[in-house]
Amino acid sequence: MMFFSTRDAEKKLFKASEVIKQGLASDGGLFVPDSIPSLSLDEIKALADKSYPEKAATILSKFLSDYTYEELLEDATAAYSPAGFPDGAAPLKKVRDGLYSLELWRGPTAAFKDMALQIMPRLLSRALVKTGEENTALILVATSGDTGKAALEGHKDIDKVKIMVFYPVDGVSKVQKLQMVTQTGSNVNVCAIKGNFDDAQTGVKKIFSDPEAKAKLLENGYVLSSANSINWGRLAPQIVYYFHSYCELLKNGEIELGEAINVCVPTGNFGNIFAAYIAKMMGLPIDKMVCASNSNNVLTDFIESGVYDRNRSFHLTMSPSMDILISSNLERLLYFTAGTEATSAYMKQLSECGRYEVSEDVKETIRSNFAGYCADETETAKTLKRFYENGYLADTHTSVALCCADKYLVDTNDNKKMVVVSTASPYKFAADVYKSITTTDAPDGTAALDALRDLTGMEISYPLRDLDKRTVNFDTVVDKEQMLEEVYKFM
Ligand SMILES: *Cc1c(COP(=O)(O)O)cnc(C)c1O
Secondary structure (H helix, E strand, O other): OOEEEOOOOOOOOEOHHHHHHHOOOOOOOOEEEOOOOOOOHHHHHHHOOOOHHHHHHHHHHHHOOOOOHHHHHHHHHHHOOOOOOOOOOOOEEEEEOOEEEEEOOOOOOOEOHHHHHOOHHHHHHHHHHHOOOOOEEEEEEEOOOHHHHHHHHHHOOOOOEEEEEEEEOOOOOHHHHHHHHOOOOOOEEEEEEEOOHHHHHHHHHHHHOOHHHHHHHHHOOEEEEOOOOOOHHHHHHHHHHHHHHHHHHHHOOOOOOOOOEEEEEEOOOOHHHHHHHHHHHOOOOEEEEEEEEOOOOHHHHHHHHOEEEOOOOOOOOOOHHHOOOOOOOHHHHHHHHHHHHHHHHHHHHHHHHOEEEOOHHHHHHHHHHEEEEEOOHHHHHHHHHHHHHOOOOOOHHHHHHHHHHHHHHHHHOOOOOEEEEEOEOHHHHHHHHHHHHHOOOOOOOOHHHHHHHHHHOOOOOHHHOOHHHOOOOOOOEEEHHHHHHHHHHHO
């Protein structure tokens, strides 16, 4: 299996290890596989008896053909270990008849990013060896909260890799800050900057494009790398849990082998839902993928009309991981439905005018696979409360998806089994969850977690317990102009 860029008409080929090391293609496009492997129904049935790491190794080996099955199994076993995922990697909960929640937040940072970021650094570490890279990869991350912690936890103590995370000093929640500054590991660093998230991101981008910095780092044995969500190494592990959820439904007698299901995914950058589309192309019986958005509903409009238009107001919502107006991974879907030439043209229009319109047949292909729905803040809060009162506690992102799944059901009467993808622990967004249920404000900081526990009786997710009692390992705060200096100090 080889890969090429979504924007390269010549289709220059790269190995998986090169693709994982490089992240983004040099023409700005995203790497895609040159073919889609398939699994027969019998192979899917056989997977149902395997452990999660075995499922992961089986599926990943079809894409990462320059990694052996044994290497992938070793990495998946370490990534999805009972120490990190004490309740299993991706438990499937029955919410009500025909509706299930695939809980992807049972890992070490209580957010779905762990599903990819626990294994990707291991794949990267091997990629460095496979490509003959002698330097250490230095990962720089600018974060507005959740990704930073998941990246730190995923890269900690991994060979040939170091990671440094920058966050805006007043731009993350108290809980998010505590999670990051109490990080452990011999190869990690965390630094607050005086500024907002954009300042942090601009600062990181500046370092990436600074030839002098690059040379100095190289002299000292470092190459820069990113843990970006468009890296194929982050996308591929996300395909696995769709197969896993289907296997769980089979094993529990909820479906017959071959029976089609629907999935509903709370969407931001379009990575998670795109992984479902790949699973479908590989032969997993998925009929519709419901793309769930919050008030930043650029994707809902796109699926409805074929027009992608980011020229609209940006809303800060209580599902912040979905507050996105440019969904980078959509480029991969465009490639698979419209081809290289059209994709390059759409992306050019997007960067020049913030808007593009796909052709009628591309729109039809997309609409035959996807349905777009959105939930505003009031609908999200009401849905969260309604499901809680019926016995299921969901976070705010998952509640957007639950609301959209129900809207889809009302609109279509499509009564196939529906798997809603649950992307964060309710405790990760404790204050908004508490407020949605009680309609009163929760106490500040970590007290909100205790208040939610007292209200619901549900145990606090283990990574979020006793946060304020842990040792603070990082207290550096610098001006945004000093970021590079901090990187040099770390190296
Ligand atoms: C990242 C994230 C999402 C969005 O996933 P995409 O792959 O970017 O679409 C949804 N919910 C939570 C909690 C997330 O952290």
